[in-house]
Amino acid sequence: MKILVVSLLRLGDIIQQQPLLKALRNRHPQAEIHLLANLQCSQAESLLQGLVNKYFYFDRESLQKGLGEASYNILWSYHQAEALVQDLNKQNYHQIFNFTHNKLSAYLMGAVKAADKQGLHHTDGAFQGLKNPWLRYFNDRFSGTQPSMFHYVELLGKSFGLPVSKAVSQPSTKSKKVLFQCLTSDSKKNWGLQRFKQLKDTIESSLVDYKVQVLCAPFEKNQLAEVFSESDLLVCDLSGAQKALSESCLLVTGDTSIKHLSAQMGIPTVELVLGSSDWTKTAAFSEQSQVIASKAACSPCAHSQACSQKSQICAEDISVDQVFAAVWDKLSKKSNEATVTMRDLERASWTLQLNGVSASEVLPYANAAVEFSKIATLDAARCLLPQARQSQVQFEKWISRLEATLPNREALAGKKQLKSHDIGDFILTAQEIVKSKQDPAGYFQSVVETLMARFSSTLHFHEKMQSALAEVRELLQSRGQFIHSLEIVLKEGAYYAAGIGQLSIDGFEEAGRSVSRDREDAAV
Numbered sequence: 001m002k003i004l005v006v007s008l009l010r011l012g013d014i015i016q017q018q019p020l021l022k023a024l025r026n027r028h029p030q031a032e033i034h035l036l037a038n039l040q041c042s043q044a045e046s047l048l049q050g051l052v053n054k055y056f057y058f059d060r061e062s063l064q065k066g067l068g069e070a071s072y073n074i075l076w077s078y079h080q081a082e083a084l085v086q087d088l089n090k091q092n093y094h095q096i097f098n099f100t101h102n103k104l105s106a107y108l109m110g111a112v113k114a115a116d117k118q119g120l121h122h123t124d125g126a127f128q129g130l131k132n133p134w135l136r137y138f139n140d141r142f143s144g145t146q147p148s149m150f151h152y153v154e155l156l157g158k159s160f161g162l163p164v165s166k167a168v169s170q171p172s173t174k175s176k177k178v179l180f181q182c183l184t185s186d187s188k189k190n191w192g193l194q195r196f197k198q199l200k201d202t203i204e205s206s207l208v209d210y211k212v213q214v215l216c217a218p219f220e221k222n223q224l225a226e227v228f229s230e231s232d233l234l235v236c237d238l239s240g241a242q243k244a245l246s247e248s249c250l251l252v253t254g255d256t257s258i259k260h261l262s263a264q265m266g267i268p269t270v271e272l273v274l275g276s277s278d279w280t281k282t283a284a285f286s287e288q289s290q291v292i293a294s295k296a297a298c299s300p301c302a303h304s305q306a307c308s309q310k311s312q313i314c315a316e317d318i319s320v321d322q323v324f325a326a327v328w329d330k331l332s333k334k335s336n337e338a339t340v341t342m343r344d345l346e347r348a349s350w351t352l353q354l355n356g357v358s359a360s361e362v363l364p365y366a367n368a369a370v371e372f373s374k375i376a377t378l379d380a381a382r383c384l385l386p387q388a389r390q391s392q393v394q395f396e397k398w399i400s401r402l403e404a405t406l407p408n409r410e411a412l413a414g415k416k417q418l419k420s421h422d423i424g425d426f427i428l429t430a431q432e433i434v435k436s437k438q439d440p441a442g443y444f445q446s447v448v449e450t451l452m453a454r455f456s457s458t459l460h461f462h463e464k465m466q467s468a469l470a471e472v473r474e475l476l477q478s479r480g481q482f483i484h485s486l487e488i489v490l491k492e493g494a495y496y497a498a499g500i501g502q503l504s505i506d507g508f509e510e511a512g513r514s515v516s517r518d519r520e521d522a523a524v
Helices: 011-016 018-027 039-047 060-068 076-089 103-111 133-141 152-160 193-206 218-225 238-246 257-264 320-331 342-354 362-375 378-405 409-413 420-436 445-452 458-497 519-523
Strands: 002-007 032-038 054-058 093-098 114-118 121-123 126-128 177-181 211-216 233-235 250-253 269-272 289-292
Touching: 002 018, 002 103, 011 018, 011 039, 011 152, 011 257, 018 032, 018 152, 032 039, 039 054, 039 060, 039 238, 054 076, 060 076, 093 103, 103 121, 133 152, 133 342, 177 193, 193 211, 193 320, 211 218, 211 238, 218 233, 233 238, 238 257, 250 257, 250 320, 257 269, 269 320, 289 320, 342 362, 342 378, 342 458, 362 378, 362 458, 378 420, 378 458, 409 458, 420 445, 445 458
Parallel strands: 002 032, 002 093, 032 054, 093 114, 177 211, 177 250, 211 233, 250 269, 269 289
Antiparallel strands: 121 126
């Protein structure tokens, strides 16, 4: 059996896909797993030993040159791509997975023959492969700045049925070496070399046994040498960085491929979120990683709204003292207290919906509420409920107003063009939703995106918007059912604690009645 994985992204993306490749290898231990990646990511081979049997490379840079430079034959790039597809088709793949989900990967997926294609692919003149709700969510949320309740690796694992879990800490070592990865691929994501130098001095003066070294790719050396001494720099390639990490006790980094390597090795990591970095989607997938962004984004009491907004965080928002405090906590192995926020509640609600659970199915919601109550103390969960109920009321008002202000099909049928005054009240409501910033989980995203899209006719717009409104209504019904189930669980917990007894959340089996009870019965 041969399996092809298409991953035409950056080096860091391939590194953080290791849990997915491990899950795929565990599922098919005897299979030949091949990886199609960009040629620039060839150094990842040393990190994927035992997971991938064979590599194919897409030379994007050469193909782009062939299309844009006059010195190339106009068909050169086409013939190169055709030769790659022919080589892939000689493998007779049984299954192909698309870990990329862009148009290029979809077209390549369509050109390569396989009995089973998982993920976005282009076949018969159309994009296909998005029947799975998790895949649709992934496709919608990772194409731009849309908020996501789930990590990139987590979403792909759910989409393809590959069980993944965050990396755990490696056995404690006696190492006293702290590593910095100061530079990122985007200057807006850099914290600043002077701040890193100040952090280095603070660590070495406060923790005299510890030594800080700076990881440095050869092309970064001149820039880093302006601030750090020659002995501070550890010039190495990716394999050298892996070895250095294995001998270290902590990494401090921005949004880099090294943070993903550190995460998969179980090395404690302090990650600085700056610029356009989105920790909710692509933070280091590890239990040992601590993210530092602005104070609002990191506050455990925050609604996580600040974390999902795409306004860029400046380097000045993160102080040296703030980072040193995180370093101190990691080196002293201080365990962070688990806090539950509205983001956790929204994740639980979205999970039910993406798993295809209908709001009319009481038992799965009750079980989800019980599981949620296990990760949150009764007091913490009770603090969230008023906010959840309040936002649910506002969401219900918005969806009702949108449904009421959308003109009916007959009113739009006679119009050749749709003008803003035709749906003025509808647009005003959508603008109110966006400006309010009260929907960080993105329940109304499909409505906003549909409103901004282009359509061939007014009836086409009406059809798509009706579909979007129905999707939002279903999402809100699911969210409301989960909140209600959580209220019941918390009431039962309070009664149990008071010694009154506990009502079975699974229904009235003791009385021989159906497990499907109505809300009035449940409240009793």
